[in-house]
Amino acid sequence: MADEFDRFLKSALAPPERMPDRKFVARVQAGVGLEERLAAQKSALVGDLLKQLLALAAVAAGLWFIGRAEPVASWFTQSPAAGLAILLVGFGSLVALLGQRPLRGGALSKLNAS
Amino acid sequence: MHRSNDEDLALSKRAARGDSAAFAMLVEKHERPLRSFLARSFGSDAADDIAQDAFLKAWRAAGQYDGRARYSTWLTRIAWRCRLDALRKRRSDEVAEAPAEGSVGLAAEVDDMLARLSNTERVSLVLCEGHGWTHAEAAELLSLPLGTLKSTVARAKAKCREMWEEASNG
Numbered sequence: 001m002a003d004e005f006d007r008f009l010k011s012a013l014a015p016p017e018r019m020p021d022r023k024f025v026a027r028v029q030a031g032v033g034l035e036e037r038l039a040a041q042k043s044a045l046v047g048d049l050l051k052q053l054l055a056l057a058a059v060a061a062g063l064w065f066i067g068r069a070e071p072v073a074s075w076f077t078q079s080p081a082a083g084l085a086i087l088l089v090g091f092g093s094l095v096a097l098l099g100q101r102p103l104r105g106g107a108l109s110k111l112n113a114s
Numbered sequence: 115m116h117r118s119n120d121e122d123l124a125l126s127k128r129a130a131r132g133d134s135a136a137f138a139m140l141v142e143k144h145e146r147p148l149r150s151f152l153a154r155s156f157g158s159d160a161a162d163d164i165a166q167d168a169f170l171k172a173w174r175a176a177g178q179y180d181g182r183a184r185y186s187t188w189l190t191r192i193a194w195r196c197r198l199d200a201l202r203k204r205r206s207d208e209v210a211e212a213p214a215e216g217s218v219g220l221a222a223e224v225d226d227m228l229a230r231l232s233n234t235e236r237v238s239l240v241l242c243e244g245h246g247w248t249h250a251e252a253a254e255l256l257s258l259p260l261g262t263l264k265s266t267v268a269r270a271k272a273k274c275r276e277m278w279e280e281a282s283n284g
Binding site: 010012013020021024025029031032033035 | 132134137138141142143145146147149150151154162165166169170173174223224239240243244245271274275278279
């Protein structure tokens with residue numbers, strides 16, 4: 001009786017004998033593909049962001065260097081508000097110029113397209 | 115190390131390098147026992163979602179599989195954690211879910227037996243009696259002392275035997 005029950009229990013609880021479920025495998029593969037695409041887009045976004053931060057730092061350093069030059073520095077002393085406004089406008093224009101280019105052809109547009 | 119483990123380790127290493135075809139072979143090989151275990155333990159409705167989640171996590175963590183445990187054991191641990199996470203999100207830790215209804219014959223008889231066991235009893239019994247897990251492997255998965263796991267399996271088996279004998283005697 002005990003042997004018969006053990007056999008029953010083992011056979012009843014064992015995984016069923018069947019071929020692999022192709023639909024399920026395809027479902028998992030689709031999930032893997034999606035993860036891969038998202039990971040690629042994420043790393044592209046991070047790369048774009050780093051490039052933009054680097055460009056901004058370069059622009060800021062350039063403006064700071066120009067601001068230290070003798071003629072500019074004296075002009076700043078005479079009219080600091082106008083000087084600051086011009087610097088900000090220049091900085092903003094360069095930021096817009098440098099910041100837009102990678103985003104158009106880069107990760108954000110790919111992300112939007114998918 | 116078992117030959118199957120070597121194969122699984124090699125496939126997992128390829129998967130870790132981004133080879134999705136190698137990972138598909140692992141999914142083909144292990145989806146049947148994993149989904150069967152999950153369906154028996156938590157019901158077939160939840161089983162496929164947990165299994166898919168577990169396979170995706172196994173893909174992400176492919177590089178972490180070192181071949182010391184069987185791949186199926188490692189994968190089941192991941193699925194178990196997925197299940198616990200899902201339960202935590204739903205805040206219903208102690209809900210014992212009966213396996214899916216609608217099965218007939220032997221399957222219905224077994225489902226009925228399993229539904230009368232506690233969650234821990236059911237999972238321990240399915241792993242140790244149906245899937246060939248050692249008591250130590252199941253104890254580790256369930257975070258139970260080995261002695262407790264052994265007595266849980268014995269208790270679950272005794273309950274099932276009682277139900278089976280009742281059914282056999284009419």
